[in-house]
Amino acid sequence: MQLKDQFRFVRQNMKKNKTRVFMTILATAMGCAFLIVLASVGFGLQKSVVKEMTERRVITQIDVHGKEGDDGGSFRPINKKDIQIFEEVKDVKAVTRRKMLQQEGNFSIGNYQEPAQTFVANFPSEVKAGLELSEGRLPKGQDEVVVGYNFPLNLASKDAPDDRYDNKSQLKTEYRYSGKLIGEKLELTVRQLKDGKQEEKTIPLTVVGISKKPTKEWAEDRSVFISDTILTEIENFTGTPKGYLLDANSEVPTDQDIHENSFDEVKIYAKNMEAVQGISDQLKDLKYATYSVVNELKEVNMIFMIAKAGLIFIGTIAILIASIGIYNTMTMAVTERAPDIGIMKAIGANPKTIKRIFLLESSYIGLIGALIGTLVSYGISYAVNFAIPLIIKQAFGKETELNIIFSDIPLILPVICILICYGVTIISGYRPAQRATRVDVLKAMRREV
Amino acid sequence: MITIKKLSHDFVIGKKGRQTIIPVLRDISFSVEKGEIVTIVGRSGSGKSTLLNLVSGFIHPKEGEIWISGEKVSDMNEAKFADFRIHNLGFIFQSFQLIPSMTAFQNVELPLILKGINEGDRRKQTEEMLKKVGLLDYQDHYPGELSGGQQQRVSIARALIINPPLILADEPTGSLDSETEEELLQFIKELNRDMGITFLIITHDDKVAEIGDRTIELRDGRIVEEVRLLCN
Ligand SMILES: Nc1ncnc2c1ncn2[C@@H]1O[C@H](COP(=O)(O)OP(=O)(O)OP(=O)(O)O)[C@@H](O)[C@H]1O
Numbered sequence: 084m085q086l087k088d089q090f091r092f093v094r095q096n097m098k099k100n101k102t103r104v105f106m107t108i109l110a111t112a113m114g115c116a117f118l119i120v121l122a123s124v125g126f127g128l129q130k131s132v133v134k135e136m137t138e139r140r141v142i143t144q145i146d147v148h149g150k151e152g153d154d155g156g157s158f159r160p161i162n163k164k165d166i167q168i169f170e171e172v173k174d175v176k177a178v179t180r181r182k183m184l185q186q187e188g189n190f191s192i193g194n195y196q197e198p199a200q201t202f203v204a205n206f207p208s209e210v211k212a213g214l215e216l217s218e219g220r221l222p223k224g225q226d227e228v229v230v231g232y233n234f235p236l237n238l239a240s241k242d243a244p245d246d247r248y249d250n251k252s253q254l255k256t257e258y259r260y261s262g263k264l265i266g267e268k269l270e271l272t273v274r275q276l277k278d279g280k281q282e283e284k285t286i287p288l289t290v291v292g293i294s295k296k297p298t299k300e301w302a303e304d305r306s307v308f309i310s311d312t313i314l315t316e317i318e319n320f321t322g323t324p325k326g327y328l329l330d331a332n333s334e335v336p337t338d339q340d341i342h343e344n345s346f347d348e349v350k351i352y353a354k355n356m357e358a359v360q361g362i363s364d365q366l367k368d369l370k371y372a373t374y375s376v377v378n379e380l381k382e383v384n385m386i387f388m389i390a391k392a393g394l395i396f397i398g399t400i401a402i403l404i405a406s407i408g409i410y411n412t413m414t415m416a417v418t419e420r421a422p423d424i425g426i427m428k429a430i431g432a433n434p435k436t437i438k439r440i441f442l443l444e445s446s447y448i449g450l451i452g453a454l455i456g457t458l459v460s461y462g463i464s465y466a467v468n469f470a471i472p473l474i475i476k477q478a479f480g481k482e483t484e485l486n487i488i489f490s491d492i493p494l495i496l497p498v499i500c501i502l503i504c505y506g507v508t509i510i511s512g513y514r515p516a517q518r519a520t521r522v523d524v525l526k527a528m529r530r531e532v
Numbered sequence: 533m534i535t536i537k538k539l540s541h542d543f544v545i546g547k548k549g550r551q552t553i554i555p556v557l558r559d560i561s562f563s564v565e566k567g568e569i570v571t572i573v574g575r576s577g578s579g580k581s582t583l584l585n586l587v588s589g590f591i592h593p594k595e596g597e598i599w600i601s602g603e604k605v606s607d608m609n610e611a612k613f614a615d616f617r618i619h620n621l622g623f624i625f626q627s628f629q630l631i632p633s634m635t636a637f638q639n640v641e642l643p644l645i646l647k648g649i650n651e652g653d654r655r656k657q658t659e660e661m662l663k664k665v666g667l668l669d670y671q672d673h674y675p676g677e678l679s680g681g682q683q684q685r686v687s688i689a690r691a692l693i694i695n696p697p698l699i700l701a702d703e704p705t706g707s708l709d710s711e712t713e714e715e716l717l718q719f720i721k722e723l724n725r726d727m728g729i730t731f732l733i734i735t736h737d738d739k740v741a742e743i744g745d746r747t748i749e750l751r752d753g754r755i756v757e758e759v760r761l762l763c764n
C-alpha cells in the first residue's frame with residue numbers, strides 16, 4: 084500500500100469523528116504549549132543571566148587575585164616574577180598589572196577639582212589588552228599622566244553647590260571644566276597624618292592623554308594613571324607603601340606583602356574564549372587564585388541545564404496526560420472501525436499495513452497537536468515578555484527598563500517538544516494499533532466486534 | 533488448484549478448566565482442478581463454512597494440509613496469508629461485506645489500493661470492472677443506497693478486480709431473491725467459461741449446486757458423497 088494512500092485513509096478516518104479528533108489534538112496542543120512555555124522560562128532567564136555576565140566583563144579576561152602560599156592557607160599578592168610566568172603561558176595575549184594608590188588622590192586644575200582613583204599601569208600590556216586613547220598620547224615623562232574618559236566630565240568647580248548633578252547623575256555643564264586638558268598642568272594632592280596632624284603634599288603633573296570612551300554604556304572610567312616615579316615620591320611623603328593612609332591609632336603596616344613591589348589588579352587576557360579554560364586550569368595547577376567569567380558561565384549553565392531538564396520533565400507530564408486522550412481516541416477508533424478492519428483483512432490487507440495506518444493516525448494527531456502547541460507557545464512567550472515588564476512597571480512604578488527576558492524559545496525547544504510528543508504518541512497509539520491487527524476476521528464479518 | 537489432505541478441525545469453547553472441544557471437520561481430503569466449479573452442500577452445522585474459512589485462511593487448521601496454486605497455505609502465518617489472498621483469492625460473501633462508509637467505487641478499488649497500485653491505473657481498472665457488473669452509474673452510491681443484488685455485484689466486482697484464479701463463495705445467493713440468484717449464477721458460469729476462474733461455492737440451494745461440475749456433500753464433518761455432474 085502506497086504511503087500516499089495510507090495518508091488518505093488516515094485523513095478520511097479522522098474526518099469521521101471530527102469533534103473527538105479535535106479535542107484530542109487540543110489536549111495535545113495544550114500539553115505541548117505547557118511544556119514549551121514552562122521550559123522557555125528556564126531558557127529566558129539563562130539568556131538574561133548569561134547576557135548580564137558577559138556584558139559586564141570581557142569574556143577573555145582572567146582575574147588573578149593571588150597565589151596560595153606553601154602552607155596552603157594564606158594568599159600572597161602577585162609580583163613581577165609571577166607576571167613573567169603568566170606571560171609565558173600559551174595563548175596569553177596580554178597581562179595587565181596595576182598598582183593602586185592606597186588613598187583617593189585629589190586632582191585639581193585651576194579652580195576645578197576631582198577626587199579619583201590613581202593607578203600605576205604597565206602601558207605596553209594595557210595597549211595589548213585593548214587600551215586606546217581618544218585624545219593625546221601615552222605618557223613618556225615621569226610627570227605625565229593619562230586620565231580616564233569620564234575624568235574631564237567630572238572635573239567640577241570648587242564652589243559648585245551640592246545639587247551639582249542632573250537627574251542622570253551627570254555633572255551639570257555649568258559646573259564642569261570646559262577648557263582643554265591635554266598639555267595642561269594638573270595638581271595631585273595627597274594627604275597623610277603625621278604626629279596627629281593632617282599634612283598635604285601637592286605634586287604637579289601634565290595631562291598627555293585621555294582614554295577612549297568605555298564600550299559598555301554603563302561603565303565609567305574616572306581613573307588617573309601616574310608613573311612609578313610619582314608613586315615613589317608619594318610613598319616617600321606618606322612613609323607608607325603605595326601611599327597608605329594612616330589614621331590616628333594605626334601603625335605603619337608591617338605586612339611584607341604591601342612593601343614588596345606587588346600588584347593590586349592583575350588581569351590576564353587570553354587570545355580567544357576557547358583558550359580561557361586551558362589558561363585558568365594551568366594557573367590553578369600553579370596555585371594561583373583566579374576568576375574568569377567563562378568558568379562562572381560554566382557553572383551557571385550547568386545549573387540552568389538542570390533547571391531546564393526539570394522543567395521539561397514537568398512539561399512532559401502534561402504531554403503524558405494528553406497521551407491518555409490519544410490512547411482513548413485511538414482505542415475508540417479501532418473499536419468503531421473493527422468491522423471495516425475485518426473486511427480489509429479478509430480481502431488481504433496485511434496486519435502490518437493496518438498497524439501502520441493506525442500509528443500514522445495517532446502520529447498525525449500528536450504532530451498536529453505539537454505544531455499547534457508550538458505556535459501557541461510562541462504567542463504566549465511573546466505576550467509574557469511584553470506584559471510582565473509592563474505589570475512590574477505598574478506595580479513598582481519603576482522607570483528603569485528591565486533587561487530580563489522572561490521567556491525564550493530557542494529552536495531546540497520545539498524540536499525537543501515535538502520529539503517527546505511524537506514518542507509519547509507512538510507509545511500511546513501502539514496498543515490500539517496492535518489491537519487493530521488482531522481483529523478477528525470472522526467475528527468482524529458477523530458484526531460481533 | 534486446491535488440494536486438501538487429511539484436514540481436521542475442532543473448536544474449543546468455554547473458559548479454562550471447563551473447556552469443551554467441538555469436533556467440526558474430520559479427515560477431509562479432496563481436490564479442485566483448475567477451471568472447475570465445485571459446490572459444497574450439507575445440512576446446517578455440518579461444517580461447510582468452517583471448511584471454507586480454513587481454505588480462506590480466516591482460521592488455522594488443527595491438522596492436515598491445504599495447498600492452493602502449489603503453495604502450502606496451511607503453513608503460512610497471518611501476514612503471509614494476507615499477501616497471498618490479495619494476489620490470488622477472490623471472495624463472495626452471503627452478506628456482501630462491503631465497507632459502509634465507502635462508495636461502490638471505493639469498495640471495488642480497495643484491493644488495488646492494498647496491492648499498492650497507483651491512482652491512475654486504479655481508476656481505469658475500477659471503472660472497467662464496474663461497467664462489467666453494470667454498476668458504472670452507481671459508482672458514487674454507498675452500500676446502503678444499493679439493493680441487495682446491486683451490493684452483491686459490487687462485492688463480485690471487488691473480488692474480480694485483482695484477477696484471481698480462484699473465487700471462494702459462502703452462500704453467495706443466500707440473501708438474494710430467485711431472480712437475482714439466477715442472474716448471479718449465469719454470471720458465475722460466464723466468468724468460469726470466459727476467464728477460466730475456478731469456483732468453490734458453499735450452498736444450501738439445489739439450483740446453485742447444479743451449476744457445479746462437482747458437488748461435495750458434508751455430513752457431521754466428513755465427506756459423504758462426491759457427485760460428478762456430467763450434464764455440465
Ligand atoms: N467459532 C466457533 N466456535 C465454536 N464452534 C463453532 C465455531 N464456528 C462454528 N462452530 C461449530 O461448528 C459447527 C459447524 O459450523 P459451520 O458454520 O461450519 O456450519 P455450516 O455447515 O456452515 O452451517 P450453515 O449451513 O448453517 O451455515 C457447528 O456445530 C458450530 O456450532
Ligand SMILES: [Mg+2]
Nearest residue numbers: 580581582702
Ligand atoms: Mg455456513
